[in-house]
Amino acid sequence: MCGACEFRASAAGDWTLAGADNPTDRAALRDRMQQILSRVLEPAGIAVFCTNAEIRLAGGPAAAEMRLRDPSTVWAAAERLTGRTLDPLDPSILAGGAA
Amino acid sequence: MPDPRVRLTVLAGFLGSGKTTWLRHQLRHGVFLNARVIVNEAAALPLDDQLLRFADARVIAGGCACCDRLPDLLAVLRDEVDRPDAARIVLETSGLSDAATIRTAILSASDLDARLVVSEVLVAVDACHGLATLRTEELARRQVAAADALILTRMDEADPDRLAVLLATLQIMAPHAPMFGAAKGVETPLPDRGDALPEDITGDPNVRPALAVTLNLAGVADWPAFALWLSALLHARGAEVLRVKGIISSPAGTMLVQAGGGSVAVPERMPDDVEHADRVVVIGRGYTAAELEASLRTFGRM
Numbered sequence: 001m002c003g004a005c006e007f008r009a010s011a012a013g014d015w016t017l018a019g020a021d022n023p024t025d026r027a028a029l030r031d032r033m034q035q036i037l038s039r040v041l042e043p044a045g046i047a048v049f050c051t052n053a054e055i056r057l058a059g060g061p062a063a064a065e066m067r068l069r070d071p072s073t074v075w076a077a078a079e080r081l082t083g084r085t086l087d088p089l090d091p092s093i094l095a096g097g098a099a
Numbered sequence: 100m101p102d103p104r105v106r107l108t109v110l111a112g113f114l115g116s117g118k119t120t121w122l123r124h125q126l127r128h129g130v131f132l133n134a135r136v137i138v139n140e141a142a143a144l145p146l147d148d149q150l151l152r153f154a155d156a157r158v159i160a161g162g163c164a165c166c167d168r169l170p171d172l173l174a175v176l177r178d179e180v181d182r183p184d185a186a187r188i189v190l191e192t193s194g195l196s197d198a199a200t201i202r203t204a205i206l207s208a209s210d211l212d213a214r215l216v217v218s219e220v221l222v223a224v225d226a227c228h229g230l231a232t233l234r235t236e237e238l239a240r241r242q243v244a245a246a247d248a249l250i251l252t253r254m255d256e257a258d259p260d261r262l263a264v265l266l267a268t269l270q271i272m273a274p275h276a277p278m279f280g281a282a283k284g285v286e287t288p289l290p291d292r293g294d295a296l297p298e299d300i301t302g303d304p305n306v307r308p309a310l311a312v313t314l315n316l317a318g319v320a321d322w323p324a325f326a327l328w329l330s331a332l333l334h335a336r337g338a339e340v341l342r343v344k345g346i347i348s349s350p351a352g353t354m355l356v357q358a359g360g361g362s363v364a365v366p367e368r369m370p371d372d373v374e375h376a377d378r379v380v381v382i383g384r385g386y387t388a389a390e391l392e393a394s395l396r397t398f399g400r401m
Contacts, residue, residue: 033327036323072326072363086335
């Protein structure tokens with residue numbers, strides 16, 4: 001797309017991080033993501049640690065650990081750790097977080 | 100003597116095939132000079148018109164212009180051809196519309212047929228996901244068959260081997276239709292197909308119809324909750340979620356988020372005065388609107 005189209009792409013990087021474009025907002029975004037991910041993944045046996053640089057997942061049957069840079073990849077990583085797909089439309093998956 | 104009838108270009112293509120991006124570039128560069136623009140969206144909440152605001156596009160939303168909104172399309176076309184300056188119209192159909200049905204309906208409308216001619220049916224095909232879509236979606240195959248010309252979009256992101264197979268397959272499906280390449284709207288040369296063989300695409304003609312659900316995020320989910328929810332949904336249900344398009348508020352501004360083929364495009368910053376912020380349209384099958392709403396609400400409450 002060209003300049004005439006007035007396409008204004010967000011900053012490069014994982015799309016989930018496009019909603020924050022300064023250090024303060026990025027820190028708040030990571031904190032909020034940590035909160036959400038913990039509520040979904042901890043009932044599935046996965047501990048979550050978010051920093052500004054990465055997301056660390058730990059747990060699962062093999063007590064393994066994975067380090068991720070992009071939040072959008074966390075679900076594939078959680079699937080590898082737990083051995084099952086965490087479907088957000090499955091009420092049982094969200095039951096712990098909604099409580 | 101030139102044909103005095105108003106020329107209608109129908110721009111069709113499956114969900115997420117890049118129709119609006121392509122059209123926006125053409126309009127910005129005067130390709131459809133002085134054309135009136137009509138945008139049809141399957142969802143009740145129109146979003147594409149926000150990308151074409153500069154073109155003063157008319158919107159037919161809440162259904163496809165080939166079936167449930169066909170009377171509205173015909174009414175808008177009658178209104179447009181009555182304009183004293185009417186010369187050319189571009190209709191961007193919804194991704195779930197059958198262009199052949201629209202062409203037939205216009206030919207069958209005796210009052211329109213004398214004043215309007217479908218001069219071309221252009222069909223956009225995603226160079227990255229087009230082959231997978233053709234395998235599974237009967238409608239996408241019908242759209243290709245109805246094309247007078249095919250526009251291969253997202254050429255800059257396509258895998259060369261799969262693109263060669265797609266080109267060979269389209270050549271078999273629509274041998275009459277010339278093909279053109281585009282990358283973010285800019286014309287791009289098509290590669291040599293080499294010795295790539297076409298796929299034998301038959302697909303399942305009994306696939307369930309897609310459901311368009313509009314979700315209201317205001318007071319329901321903030322940016323982090325939406326982003327994690329959508330990435331989870333696409334990971335678990337990527338094959339069933341055909342298209343996602345939404346305008347979402349965030350601390351970095353208002354973002355246009357679009358997904359198709361299981362992946363999310365780079366979000367685009369929208370003007371601050373954009374309409375329909377904090378709405379997202381999800382088109383797909385295999386779930387209900389209530390399930391989507393409940394799931395997003397749960398993420399938002401976390």
